[in-house]
Amino acid sequence: xxxxxxxxxxxxxxxxxxxFLRTSNLVKGFGSKEVLKGVDLALNEGGTTAIVGxxxxxxxxxxxxIAGFETPDAGTIELNNRMVAGxxxxxxxxxxxxxxxxxxxxxPHLTVAQNIGFGLDHAWNPVGRAANAKRVxxxxxxxxxxxxxxxxxxxxxxxxxxxRVALARALARKPKLMLLDEPFSALDAGLRVATRKAVAxxxxxxxxxxxxxxxxxxxxxSFADQVAVMRGxxxxxxxxxxxxxxxxxxxxxxxxxxxxxxxxxLLQGSLATCSLGGIPVRHATIQGRVRLxxxxxxxxxxxxxxxxxxxxxxxxxxxxxxxxxxLLPVPGLxxxxxIITIRHWNASMARPGMExxxxxxxxxxxxxxx
Ligand SMILES: Nc1ncnc2c1ncn2[C@@H]1O[C@H](COP(=O)(O)OP(=O)(O)OP(=O)(O)O)[C@@H](O)[C@H]1O
Numbered sequence: 327x328x329x330x331x332x333x334x335x336x337x338x339x340x341x342x343x344x345x346f347l348r349t350s351n352l353v354k355g356f357g358s359k360e361v362l363k364g365v366d367l368a369l370n371e372g373g374t375t376a377i378v379g380x381x382x383x384x385x386x387x388x389x390x391x392i393a394g395f396e397t398p399d400a401g402t403i404e405l406n407n408r409m410v411a412g413x414x415x416x417x418x419x420x421x422x423x424x425x426x427x428x429x430x431x432x433x434p435h436l437t438v439a440q441n442i443g444f445g446l447d448h449a450w451n452p453v454g455r456a457a458n459a460k461r462v463x464x465x466x467x468x469x470x471x472x473x474x475x476x477x478x479x480x481x482x483x484x485x486x487x488x489x490r491v492a493l494a495r496a497l498a499r500k501p502k503l504m505l506l507d508e509p510f511s512a513l514d515a516g517l518r519v520a521t522r523k524a525v526a527x528x529x530x531x532x533x534x535x536x537x538x539x540x541x542x543x544x545x546x547x548s549f550a551d552q553v554a555v556m557r558g559x560x561x562x563x564x565x566x567x568x569x570x571x572x573x574x575x576x577x578x579x580x581x582x583x584x585x586x587x588x589x590x591x592l593l594q595g596s597l598a599t600c601s602l603g604g605i606p607v608r609h610a611t612i613q614g615r616v617r618l619x620x621x622x623x624x625x626x627x628x629x630x631x632x633x634x635x636x637x638x639x640x641x642x643x644x645x646x647x648x649x650x651x652x653l654l655p656v657p658g659l660x661x662x663x664x665i666i667t668i669r670h671w672n673a674s675m676a677r678p679g680m681e682x683x684x685x686x687x688x689x690x691x692x693x694x695x696x
Contacts, residue, residue: 345404346371346535347392347503350412352401354387361387363559364401369552374529374536376546376567379556380582385539388556389505392537393425394418406502421503424496424534428508432480432491439476442466442494465494468528485513486521493525497532504529506538510545522549543583547571555579572621573609577693580619587625587666591618593692601653601662602633605690616692622648622668624687627675631683637676638665647673651682 347369354362361384369375377385390396392403394410394417402412405423410416432441439462446458463473469490480488489509496504509525510518526549529536540546546553547567554564555575563575574580577588591600593616598605600618602625607618627649635651646669655662668684670676 345369346373346406347537348404349388349392350402350404352388352391352403353399354384354391354396355399361559362391362398365556365559365561367554367561367564369535369537371535372533373552374526374538374550375552375554376538376540376550377554377556378540378543378546378582379562381541383556384559385541385556386507389425389507389537389539392503393423393505394421422499422501424499424501424504426489426492426496426504426506426509428511432488432495434480436479437476438466438471438478438480438483438491441480441491442476442498444495445499461498462494465497468497468532469494470524484517486517489513489521490524493528497528497534501534504534504536506536508540509538511540511542518545547583555582557582573691574619577617577619580691580693585622585667587620587622587668589618589620589664589666590695591616591690591692593618598690598692601656601664602666602684602686603656605686607692608689610692612692612694615695617695619691619693620686620688622666625666625668626685626687627668627670627682628685629683631685633684633686635666635682635684637678637680637682639678640673640676642673646671647676649676651676651684654681 345368349365349367352362352365365388377388379385387396391398391411398411403410405421408416410421433444442462442465443458446461462476466473466476471487471490475487480491483491492509510522513521522545538549550567552564553567553570555562555570557578562579563570570579571583574583580586589600589602591598593607593610593613596607596610598607598616598618605618633656634654636654638650638652641648648667648669650665650667652665653662676682
């Protein structure tokens with residue numbers, strides 16, 4: 327006797343996971359310029375995705391299509407189980423999306439409270455006005471601004487405070503998806519980190535699915551649980567911050583996401599031999615002559631290290647010093663003489679002309695030799 331398998335279970339393994347947002351083969355051009363060349367991006371509900379890439383790669387265009395400010399030339403966008411662009415059209419104001427632009431785009435002639443309350447309904451009767459005032463106070467509190475700030479005008483606030491007001495305004499209508507288009511780029515370094523953390527905390531607490539567009543790789547890696555690397559109108563790689571940083575899909579992505587030490591190597595099986603000795607490579611898909619990538623923090627200065635090099639020069643940055651080292655030939659191996667750049671916390675540890683011992687920690691990533 328055979329037992330009937332319920333239909334849903336039969337097909338479970340074949341069904342694509344339900345995503346909160348899915349763009350499929352999204353194409354967009356302006357005049358003769360093709361800006362997006364088939365973008366497939368999927369987001370989990372409540373997750374945070376950073377879209378990172380060089381200037382002009384199409385990040386803002388993708389965000390504007392998702393927001394409904396532009397229509398795609400081809401492809402579809404599904405949001406929360408609903409087709410919003412492509413085979414159907416849902417206008418921007420019906421997509422339940424919040425948008426924070428680079429400069430905050432606050433209305434200069436309105437107070438902070440009026441800016442935040444701008445999109446709220448029912449302001450035409452006393453009950454509605456009281457409810458709005460309560461909601462504005464809640465939102466100010468949510469973004470850690472004192473209630474007295476509500477009376478100020480945007481020019482009386484710092485850049486970081488303005489961005490918090492812009493976030494509060496975008497949160498006012500309780501969006502399901504928040505789009506942040508380089509909202510921290512105009513802030514100075516210290517304020518940028520603090521504002522980014524404050525914004526991330528608010529969005530996380532409210533469990534709002536978020537996309538952050540940035541050209542700053544450190545911002546992308548620290549803010550998001552998914553990083554999508556955009557280049558030339560397509561997504562070169564999508565994955566967790568750890569996976570895209572430690573296992574970049576190609577050389578350009580490797581170099582875009584952080585400093586990289588690149589060496590010629592001979593890859594046999596899962597061992598790459600180069601001027602830094604034998605380095606394990608996981609998931610080696612190619613063999614023979616390769617370009618091997620390591621992150622600078624994988625190369626340690628240590629007295630018992632098997633590799634030797636001479637310090638060329640150093641640059642002091644406070645908490646760390648970058649050290650350029652000329653590698654000495656390894657007996658029995660090709661190569662030697664390459665100059666690599668690593669970092670060390672102790673500035674007095676390395677001075678030009680010094681010979682140092684090095685040790686490599688972890689695995690390398692192999693790319694096809696050019
Ligand atoms: N409305 C438009 N009309 C014509 N060209 C446009 C329009 N919007 C964007 N572009 C062009 O599309 C390309 C991609 O622009 P987009 O703003 O999406 O890139 P980006 O990756 O966000 O860049 P950045 O980091 O500099 O903001 C650019 O060459 C830009 O000039």
